Amino acid sequence: MITEEQAGKAVGEVLGHYKKEKKNLIPLLQEVQATLGYLPRKALQGIADFLKMPDVEVWGVATFYNQFRFVPLGRYHTTVCMGTACHLAGGRLILEALERELNLKVGETAEDGKFSLERVACIGCCMLAPVVVIKDKIQPKMTPFRVEEALIPYKQEARGELEEGKSESKS
Amino acid sequence: MMTFEEIRNRARSEWETLQNGVYILIGTATCGRAAGALDVVDVFDKELARRKLEVPIVKVGCTGLCHADPFVTIAKPGSLRVAYANVAPDSVPRLVEGYVAGDDPCLELALGTVEGGDGETISIPELPRFERELRLILRHCGYIDPENINHYIANGGYGALEKALKMSAAKIIGELKKSGLRGRGGAGFPAHTKWELCRKAGSRPKYVICNADEGDPGAFMDRVVLESDPHEVIEGMIIAGYAIGAERGYIYVRSEYPLAIERIQIALRQANEMGFLGDNILGNDFGFKIEIAAGAGAFVSGEETALIAAVEGRMSTPRPRPPYPAESGLWSKPTLLNNVKTFGYVPLIVERGGDWFSSIGTEGSKGTAMFTLAGKVVNSGLAEVPMGTTLRELVYDIGGGIAKDKQFKAVQIGGPSGGCLPEALLDIPIDYDSLREAGSMMGSGGMIVMDEDNCMVDAARFFLDFSTKESCGLCTMCRLGTLQMLRVLEDITAGRGKIEDLDLLLALAEDVKMGSLCGLGKTAPNPVLTTLRYFRDEYEAHILEKRCSARVCPELTVYYILPEKCDRACEHCVLTCPTEAIKGEKGEVKTIDQEKCSKCGTCLEVCPPEYNAVVKLSPVSLLPSSKSPAEEAQK
Numbered sequence: 116m117i118t119e120e121q122a123g124k125a126v127g128e129v130l131g132h133y134k135k136e137k138k139n140l141i142p143l144l145q146e147v148q149a150t151l152g153y154l155p156r157k158a159l160q161g162i163a164d165f166l167k168m169p170d171v172e173v174w175g176v177a178t179f180y181n182q183f184r185f186v187p188l189g190r191y192h193t194t195v196c197m198g199t200a201c202h203l204a205g206g207r208l209i210l211e212a213l214e215r216e217l218n219l220k221v222g223e224t225a226e227d228g229k230f231s232l233e234r235v236a237c238i239g240c241c242m243l244a245p246v247v248v249i250k251d252k253i254q255p256k257m258t259p260f261r262v263e264e265a266l267i268p269y270k271q272e273a274r275g276e277l278e279e280g281k282s283e284s285k286s
Numbered sequence: 287m288m289t290f291e292e293i294r295n296r297a298r299s300e301w302e303t304l305q306n307g308v309y310i311l312i313g314t315a316t317c318g319r320a321a322g323a324l325d326v327v328d329v330f331d332k333e334l335a336r337r338k339l340e341v342p343i344v345k346v347g348c349t350g351l352c353h354a355d356p357f358v359t360i361a362k363p364g365s366l367r368v369a370y371a372n373v374a375p376d377s378v379p380r381l382v383e384g385y386v387a388g389d390d391p392c393l394e395l396a397l398g399t400v401e402g403g404d405g406e407t408i409s410i411p412e413l414p415r416f417e418r419e420l421r422l423i424l425r426h427c428g429y430i431d432p433e434n435i436n437h438y439i440a441n442g443g444y445g446a447l448e449k450a451l452k453m454s455a456a457k458i459i460g461e462l463k464k465s466g467l468r469g470r471g472g473a474g475f476p477a478h479t480k481w482e483l484c485r486k487a488g489s490r491p492k493y494v495i496c497n498a499d500e501g502d503p504g505a506f507m508d509r510v511v512l513e514s515d516p517h518e519v520i521e522g523m524i525i526a527g528y529a530i531g532a533e534r535g536y537i538y539v540r541s542e543y544p545l546a547i548e549r550i551q552i553a554l555r556q557a558n559e560m561g562f563l564g565d566n567i568l569g570n571d572f573g574f575k576i577e578i579a580a581g582a583g584a585f586v587s588g589e590e591t592a593l594i595a596a597v598e599g600r601m602s603t604p605r606p607r608p609p610y611p612a613e614s615g616l617w618s619k620p621t622l623l624n625n626v627k628t629f630g631y632v633p634l635i636v637e638r639g640g641d642w643f644s645s646i647g648t649e650g651s652k653g654t655a656m657f658t659l660a661g662k663v664v665n666s667g668l669a670e671v672p673m674g675t676t677l678r679e680l681v682y683d684i685g686g687g688i689a690k691d692k693q694f695k696a697v698q699i700g701g702p703s704g705g706c707l708p709e710a711l712l713d714i715p716i717d718y719d720s721l722r723e724a725g726s727m728m729g730s731g732g733m734i735v736m737d738e739d740n741c742m743v744d745a746a747r748f749f750l751d752f753s754t755k756e757s758c759g760l761c762t763m764c765r766l767g768t769l770q771m772l773r774v775l776e777d778i779t780a781g782r783g784k785i786e787d788l789d790l791l792l793a794l795a796e797d798v799k800m801g802s803l804c805g806l807g808k809t810a811p812n813p814v815l816t817t818l819r820y821f822r823d824e825y826e827a828h829i830l831e832k833r834c835s836a837r838v839c840p841e842l843t844v845y846y847i848l849p850e851k852c853d854r855a856c857e858h859c860v861l862t863c864p865t866e867a868i869k870g871e872k873g874e875v876k877t878i879d880q881e882k883c884s885k886c887g888t889c890l891e892v893c894p895p896e897y898n899a900v901v902k903l904s905p906v907s908l909l910p911s912s913k914s915p916a917e918e919a920q921k
């Protein structure tokens with residue numbers, strides 16, 4: 116999680132590039148999210164103050180669109196395509212396999228912050244259906260079993276990081 | 287500032303220099319990247335550097351042959367131009383050694399020749415699909431570097447803008463009228479009518495908006511155009527700005543398309559530098575600027591009034607029309623809003639004339655139609671065909687038919703607003719009116735082919751689930767009516783349906799259509815209506831026999847290991863089953879504990895093809911009793 120101070124500072128920097136016009140609300144939300152990874156409450160308040168809009172209006176817009184998140188994503192963010200082509204190629208089985216392998220439900224982030232899982236409707240690679248995106252890498256033609264395989268390197272990396280983290284905190 | 291003549295000459299000489307040497311084209315649109323094209327580029331780079339070869343790599347967009355990605359072409363003046371499909375990084379050294387450095391075109395690795403031929407190798411332009419295709423919007427895709435404006439200019443780009451700036455606005459719109467161009471965003475509204483309304487509108491300033499939201503979850507034409515040839519859309523928008531008297535344009539593109547956004551940004555910057563955008567375009571008294579507005583992920587944002595709300599920074603909900611955006615759009619000013627492809631045709635129409643365009647296509651639908659083919663076809667990808675081409679030609683000649691010798695079942699056109707059409711309708715021509723009559727619609731151009739393994743009730747449920755999630759919630763019928771339809775469909779797919787439910791679905795569909803303000807609600811019932819119309823037997827089988835003939839619906843399907851086929855010694859299924867539902871010691875026939883089975887399909891996938899022992903059965907009652915006869919008798 117990001118501290119209020121960090122959020123405030125990052126938002127301040129982003130706001131510096133924009134005019135105080137209402138049409139900039141969505142670009143602002145997008146850029147703040149790109150910087151922080153999600154939209155903490157403090158950031159939404161900062162944007163509302165900047166645009167002189169009521170908090171609730173900013174909150175309303177932010178929650179309307181699928182793109183915005185109010186909890187941080189995992190380091191190994193995983194999206195599963197649930198578009199038409201992917202669905203017809205067995206997307207449901209892939210989604211279930213991911214939920215099982217990651218021990219997460221769609222929309223959740225793991226407590227240790229490593230993995231998170233989201234669904235999306237088509238990323239435009241329908242000929243490679245069903246597709247999963249793990250940490251920005253597109254994994255084509257998934258099967259329930261291949262999901263398990265595809266996750267192995269990321270799980271290993273995540274485990275390595277966890278151990279590193281532990282030894283650091285010891286020293 | 288250079289004159290257009292000078293700009294064009296410089297671009298042409300750059301292009302000619304490229305043509306006069308050996309060069310490599312690699313498709314690097316999102317589809318290519320997903321298939322590993324960037325790794326292939328990397329190895330080419332290294333291999334060329336290692337051999338100290340100064341051969342340019344042109345990172346082109348998508349050729350439309352997405353099934354062949356990573357797609358590499360080697361062009362060599364005076365020799366064959368050869369295309370290689372599904373190129374793996376480890377075959378790159380062979381290509382470099384063989385054909386880039388040497389004279390062996392490595393035909394054993396080739397998909398075919400693009401230019402020239404040896405009489406034996408497949409000639410790609412002579413493939414049946416290219417006899418059917420007519421590439422207008424796609425004409426540059428896969429040939430030019432979308433990040434290099436000179437490639438576009440050398441191939442005729444911005445010539446239409448130069449021409450248009452010497453024409454009167456009325457003349458340009460006159461050509462558009464003659465062309466018969468109808469909007470490619472789905473509804474097929476005549477383009478010239480909108481342009482004329484905007485031109486005549488008195489209020490100022492005026493705006494031009496390009497709709498690149500492409501929300502249909504299974505379509506990607508607009509993405510391909512923007513990633514492969516962004517300038518043709520930009521040029522179309524500038525001409526539109528000139529014709530209606532606007533000074534500012536926006537491209538509203540969905541943020542799920544990061545590469546498209548990046549390429550538009552580059553294209554806009556280059557067009558600015560060349561003086562095609564900005565003040566006093568090409569020395570004229572006309573200025574135009576374009577900004578990108580990145581969508582934030584809402585299907586309804588593709589609807590024009592909702593899109594305008596999103597650009598204004600508001601919640602993206604539609605409003606009643608009239609007034610139409612042409613009279614009162616962005617910030618209540620006259621706004622011309624067209625789809626990516628609609629703008630894409632404009633430079634061609636200005637250059638070659640409206641009569642030329644109207645000579646292509648059918649009576650009511652002019653020009654070409656662009657489709658993305660996905661699903662169970664052999665050759666998935668992109669195709670551009672004259673209007674009037676039949677669905678069968680598209681699926682079989684271009685798509686290569688159904689993969690794995692399966693049986694064709696349906697083709698879905700128009701996404702969540704469209705319909706599923708059966709075999710019997712494959713001979714209808716592709717045009718706005720024929721498709722609408724059949725209960726589907728042209729939509730954005732997504733086409734998904736389904737085979738015997740797809741359940742039509744499940745497909746209808748899928749689309750309705752999508753519409754329910756994406757409904758903005760404004761209209762009660764769209765918000766709750768679709769939800770009730772979804773619940774009914776869920777009951778049917780779970781085997782809890784009643785035969786009266788089918789009439790209930792029909793009645794609800796009418797109510798949802800009537801009670802919704804925008805196209806989302808008005809068309810959301812289409813997938814249900816068309817599947818009910820053409821595949822009623824599947825609904826009935828689900829309800830009356832608890833049978834899903836495609837064996838997709840989990841509640842109506844079970845996995846079963848055929849004892850006579852099970853190898854006994856093999857333990858693939860036992861070891862991989864995530865719920866430990868498969869029992870059987872080594873040497874014994876394996877059996878599935880149906881209580882534990884989560885129906886994930888892993889056993890079916892891992893069972894070696896030489897045994898093929900795992901099958902799916904529906905209805906569940908087909909499952910042979912796993913209990914011994916003695917146990918059975920006890921019961």
Ligand SMILES: Cc1cc2nc3c(=O)[nH]c(=O)nc-3n(C[C@H](O)[C@H](O)[C@H](O)COP(=O)(O)O)c2cc1C
Nearest residue numbers: 469470471497500501588589590624625628805806
């Ligand atoms: C729910 C909904 C979604 C839409 N999505 C898109 C879209 O993604 N792209 C698009 O060009 N038009 C879309 N449209 C159609 C637009 O409202 C509008 O008619 C179109 O962009 C106008 O452009 P055209 O005249 O060039 O077709 C959608 C309409 C509705 C009702």
Ligand code: FES
Nearest residue numbers: 196198201240241
């Ligand atoms: S449906 Fe999954 S990529 Fe298009």
